[in-house]
Amino acid sequence: MSRPKGYIYAEVTVTDLATFNGEYAPRVAPVLARYGAKFLIAGGNPDVREGGRDVKRIVFLEFDSADRAREFYDSPDYQDVIGHRFVSADTHLYILEGSENGDARVG
Known part of the structure; x- marks a missing residue:
């Protein structure tokens, strides 16, 4: 059986578009590529149905495993960026492990 995929899920409110697009985005792209990250979602206008949060932008990245997502996040290359x-942004960021069998069992 293969290991579950890993994910980074982030809710992002960009506060300085020039710095985010001019400094962060071009620097993070090659680091993400080095760790095999795949953008599943990178966009605005989330339709928040529950929870009362004001979410401006969602970023959802897929990695080969949660360990690989952690390696990316903790890497010196990403820490430099x-x-x-x-x-340039306020962020809630989570590293997640995918479901092994596609079910939603707890415990």
Whole structure:
């Protein structure tokens, strides 16, 4: 049986578009490619139906495993870039492991 995929899910509110697009985005792209990340979602206008959150933009990345997503996030290459996001966006970010069997069992 193969290992479940890993994901990074982020809710992003860009506060400085020039820095986000001019400094962060071009620097993060090659690092994401190095770790095999695939964009599943990268966009605005989420239709929030529950929870009362004001979410402006969702980013959902797929990796070969949750461990690979952690390797990306903790890598020196990403840590060199992340400061550009910290100064240009407010973010809630999560590293997730996919379901092994496609079910939703708890425990």
